[in-house]
Amino acid sequence: MAEILIKNVAKRFGTYQALQDINLTISDQEFMVLLGASGCGKSTLLRIIAGLETATEGEVWIGGRRIDHLAPKDRGISMVFQNYAVFPHLTVFENIGFGLRMQKLPQADVERRVARTAELMQIGELLKRYSGELSGGQRQRVAVARALAMEPDVILMDEPLSNLDALLRLEMRAELKGVLAESSTTAIYVTHDQVEAMSLADRISVMHEGRIAQAATPVEVYRNPAERFIASFIGNPPMNFIDATPAGDGKWTVAGQVFDGPATEKGKLEFAIRPEDVRGAEQGLSLNVRVVEPLGAHLLVTGAVDGHLFRAVLDSDLVVNRGDVLTLAPLPDRVRWFDPDTTLAVN
Amino acid sequence: MNARYLPYVMILPVTLFLCVFFIYPFVLVAQQAFSVDGSWSLANFQEVVGYWKFPISMKNTLLLALAVVPVQVILALTMATMVTKMKTGRDIVLYIWTIPLGISDLAAGIIWLAIFEQSGFLNSMMHGLGMVDRPVNFLTYQNPGIVFLAIALAEIWRATAIMLVILVAGMGLIPKEYYEAAEVFGASPWKRFLRITLPMLRPSLQTALILRVILAFEIFAVVQALGGTLFPVLMGSVYEYQFDLLNSGAAAAIALIILVISIGFTLLILRALRVPKGATI
Numbered sequence: 001m002a003e004i005l006i007k008n009v010a011k012r013f014g015t016y017q018a019l020q021d022i023n024l025t026i027s028d029q030e031f032m033v034l035l036g037a038s039g040c041g042k043s044t045l046l047r048i049i050a051g052l053e054t055a056t057e058g059e060v061w062i063g064g065r066r067i068d069h070l071a072p073k074d075r076g077i078s079m080v081f082q083n084y085a086v087f088p089h090l091t092v093f094e095n096i097g098f099g100l101r102m103q104k105l106p107q108a109d110v111e112r113r114v115a116r117t118a119e120l121m122q123i124g125e126l127l128k129r130y131s132g133e134l135s136g137g138q139r140q141r142v143a144v145a146r147a148l149a150m151e152p153d154v155i156l157m158d159e160p161l162s163n164l165d166a167l168l169r170l171e172m173r174a175e176l177k178g179v180l181a182e183s184s185t186t187a188i189y190v191t192h193d194q195v196e197a198m199s200l201a202d203r204i205s206v207m208h209e210g211r212i213a214q215a216a217t218p219v220e221v222y223r224n225p226a227e228r229f230i231a232s233f234i235g236n237p238p239m240n241f242i243d244a245t246p247a248g249d250g251k252w253t254v255a256g257q258v259f260d261g262p263a264t265e266k267g268k269l270e271f272a273i274r275p276e277d278v279r280g281a282e283q284g285l286s287l288n289v290r291v292v293e294p295l296g297a298h299l300l301v302t303g304a305v306d307g308h309l310f311r312a313v314l315d316s317d318l319v320v321n322r323g324d325v326l327t328l329a330p331l332p333d334r335v336r337w338f339d340p341d342t343t344l345a346v347n
Numbered sequence: 348m349n350a351r352y353l354p355y356v357m358i359l360p361v362t363l364f365l366c367v368f369f370i371y372p373f374v375l376v377a378q379q380a381f382s383v384d385g386s387w388s389l390a391n392f393q394e395v396v397g398y399w400k401f402p403i404s405m406k407n408t409l410l411l412a413l414a415v416v417p418v419q420v421i422l423a424l425t426m427a428t429m430v431t432k433m434k435t436g437r438d439i440v441l442y443i444w445t446i447p448l449g450i451s452d453l454a455a456g457i458i459w460l461a462i463f464e465q466s467g468f469l470n471s472m473m474h475g476l477g478m479v480d481r482p483v484n485f486l487t488y489q490n491p492g493i494v495f496l497a498i499a500l501a502e503i504w505r506a507t508a509i510m511l512v513i514l515v516a517g518m519g520l521i522p523k524e525y526y527e528a529a530e531v532f533g534a535s536p537w538k539r540f541l542r543i544t545l546p547m548l549r550p551s552l553q554t555a556l557i558l559r560v561i562l563a564f565e566i567f568a569v570v571q572a573l574g575g576t577l578f579p580v581l582m583g584s585v586y587e588y589q590f591d592l593l594n595s596g597a598a599a600a601i602a603l604i605i606l607v608i609s610i611g612f613t614l615l616i617l618r619a620l621r622v623p624k625g626a627t628i
């Protein structure tokens with residue numbers, strides 16, 4: 001059982017507030033992905049859990065045990081470092097077996113576990129090489145294999161696949177997910193690749209400027225972003241936003257059209273809709289088409305609605321030209337609203 | 348200028364300098380060592396090796412190196428580790444520890460003589476504490492052990508810092524992330540030292556050891572100050588042949604013997620601490 005509990009964790013580097021009031025529960029065997037832009041504090045949080053950094057405030061619990069005063073090796077974790085940290089003076093074999101040797105495992109067990117994890121990461125032929133003789137992606141896989149070989153309760157991965165080509169990445173991603181699902185490992189996985197986050201995660205924690213903006217299932221994060229930032233960060237292309245003014249009775253005027261919306265006293269809201277959640281219709285938002293990009297499966301149309309940047313993902317059979325004016329109706333149950341003052345979602 | 352020749356042109360001054368001030372004198376010394384009255388001969392070597400003092404000097408020099416260098420390695424490693432771990436005041440500590448480097452070896456010998464001689468600090472202290480009735484003369488032929496110890500101490504005090512600075516520089520080059528990875532994967536501080544620091548320090552250790560071992564075979568002034576004739580060493584013989592006996596052929600022969608020993612140990616150290624092929628440090 002390795003449930004991870006992060007309570008009110010904050011971290012300051014001098015006067016710089018890298019993390020503030022992080023509260024997060026990660027259940028046993030869950031695959032949690034930390035997603036966020038560069039510099040938002042993902043690595044810092046991971047390093048606090050690993051014990052390589054001390055939190056300025058707060059507590060970390062693993063498996064019902066408070067561990068933030070323990071040495072890293074007593075926390076039951078293993079880690080894939082963002083910069084790999086593959087030992088240059090040891091062979092790939094000795095690198096992967098490093099932790100097992102430290103546990104004084106018999107040679108036969110070390111060999112078996114190294115061979116198996118190396119096979120898994122497709123680096124079985126490289127065992128005799130030194131890290132200086134590997135490519136960046138191979139080195140990264142050694143780092144992952146080294147962490148997996150420990151068969152830990154908790155595995156912390158800091159962008160473990162960032163250096164692989166698209167195809168290998170896809171393969172490794174599936175492999176990793178399979179392995180971790182089979183073992184009873186709780187995983188925290190840092191990435192700034194949202195597709196990776198979506199495909200791997202049981203839950204995603206979206207981080208923004210040192211705090212957790214939303215922790216929910218991938219579908220929930222995608223469908224119901226808790227903040228405007230998340231809506232504009234997740235999804236490719238991200239959500240469209242249009243200013244809305246109240247029309248009374250919970251109705252809102254958006255680009256001349258009236259929509260049902262939240263009944264609040266606010267004088268202003270933002271209407272939000274995903275590009276793929278609009279359909280051509282008789283009545284709706286008029287989009288002045290500026291750019292048309294055929295993407296094969298879809299047609300990505302970029303233009304302006306009422307002066308706001310607007311993208312629509314449409315059926316590839318449609319014939320759309322630059323300068324056309326399309327009338328698009330948003331799917332009513334996919335419309336979201338944000339408060340421009342707090343940037344939070346409004347229901 | 349053609350880029351192919353540029354590097355050679357640029358090392359030309361250094362090469363010339365080395366040729367004039369190193370290779371040329373070396374050739375002269377070698378010539379002197381291998382000739383008697385202008386003709387090729389091994390007589391100089393036969394003479395110096397056959398002299399009764401030679402085996403004693405050889406033994407003393409080797410023993411001293413054997414006693415001093417390992418202690419210095421351990422001390423320098425310990426001190427370097429401590430300095431590297433320091434967050435503040437690191438520079439000051441390093442400066443203080445390297446003060447002995449700025450003192451000439453003869454001066455260092457005299458400082459330690461002032462401690463050990465009959466009217467020295469050690470005697471005053473022991474006398475003051477009532478441990479001895481009257482000052483003892485430590486540095487006599489009756490106390491060869493103490494003479495050896497005094498010389499070893501002076502050498503350790505004087506020349507550990509040169510290893511220290513090399514090792515501190517080397518340790519500073521080891522990226523922190525390797526220690527973090529080792530820590531996460533269960534290596535205790537001692538294991539981290541053995542499995543990360545030592546292997547990754549090999550290039551610096553090589554340099555430091557070679558420098559120290561060569562200097563250890565050239566030990567002279569400290570011995571002269573503390574032991575005088577009680578503790579003959581190889582370099583002392585060179586001095587005696589050259590200036591007391593005015594036999595520069597013999598002096599050159601011993602100098603060459605010291606050179607050969609130094610080269611031998613250098614090769615040994617290079618081999619023992621070599622980085623495996625392919626490993627990058």
Ligand SMILES: Nc1ncnc2c1ncn2[C@@H]1O[C@H](COP(=O)(O)OP(=O)(O)OP(=O)(O)O)[C@@H](O)[C@H]1O
Nearest residue numbers: 013016018037038039040041042043044045082192
């Ligand atoms: N040791 C440190 N001293 C001072 N500031 C630091 C330190 N480590 C991190 N920071 C700062 O804390 C913030 C968060 O850093 P962190 O490494 O956690 O970002 P990240 O989310 O992992 O980014 P990336 O995706 O680029 O790896 C950054 O602004 C960084 O500059």
Ligand SMILES: [Mg+2]
Nearest residue numbers: 042043044082
């Ligand atoms: Mg990071």
